[in-house]
Amino acid sequence: MSSLLYYTLPALSSYVMLSIFFLRRPRLLHTPWVSAFCPRLGAHRGGSGERLENTMEAMENAVAQRADLLELDCQLTRDGVVVVSHDKDLSRQSGVNRDVGSLDFEELPLYKEELEVYFSPGHFAHGSDRHMVRLEDVFRRFPRMPISVEVKEQNEELIRKIAGLVRHYERDEITIWASEKSSVMKKCKAANPEMPTAFTISRGFWVLLLYYLGLLPFISIPERFLISFLPTIINRTYFPFSCSGLNQLAAVVSKCLCYPAPHQAHHEEKSDPTPGAARGAGGILVP
Secondary structure, eight states: OHHHHHHHHHHHHHHHHHHHHHHHOGGGTOOOOOOSOOOSEEEETTTTTTSSTTSHHHHHHHHHTTOOEEEEEEEEOTTSOEEEOSOSBOHHHHSOOOBGGGSOGGGOOOOOSEEEOTTSTTOEEEOSOOOOOBHHHHHHHSTTOOEEEEOOSOOHHHHHHHHHHHHHTTOGGGEEEEOSOHHHHHHHHHHOTTSOBBOOHHHHHHHHHHHHHTOGGGSOOOOOEEEEEOHHHHHHHHOSOOOHHHHHHHHHHHHHHTTTOOEEEEEOOTTOOHHHHHTTOSEEEEO
């Protein structure tokens, strides 16, 4: 037993010291990503806090407010048009109990006259523009605006068409693949590997595990962006209480996930972006 400790303890101590050393100096092992853009203010759902979500009016207003990233979700219509829509089911957005995929683009209903802001329950957005828009129209209107495109389901036709549009409009470096599911992200990267990717949920927890095991300094991270919720958002949206300890925990988690510093964006309210900045966020993603 004593001989085992004689060899194990020095080896473990050396491992811990090397891990800490390279964790603090990741550039000795890894070449940092050179991003084509560095967003500071992103518009969630195209700017849903001030205008109707995902409308052209909301995006134009977000750009006028000096946003430098649009966060969008995409769906596919029956006639194969990629449209900007958060929900597959149109009930919440339009009051029509139909899926986007069951209608042609010209048959899509108008948005409701007001929509509740997702991260601000009880607050409603209004706008004169109630039309759903094609992703292609967004690319044409904002040719050099960085955009995060989230794909929620394993719809290979949708993924293939998004990848094709990005190539056609030469936006590979300024359009981000985003998805909560690693299985979907795998298909996205296969469709257009030139586009930068954001962390999926499982990948985020995997990197966190590697951090606490001390292995993270020796692992290459292909993702370039982390989009995360702040605890103030989680508590207000999903729980009836606020916990300062949870805020501190999120600061540790987000800093761990950012090694070796992919660009980080936090969901936060536009009225108070300070908490996100205080936690080391590279950008704030507002409603």
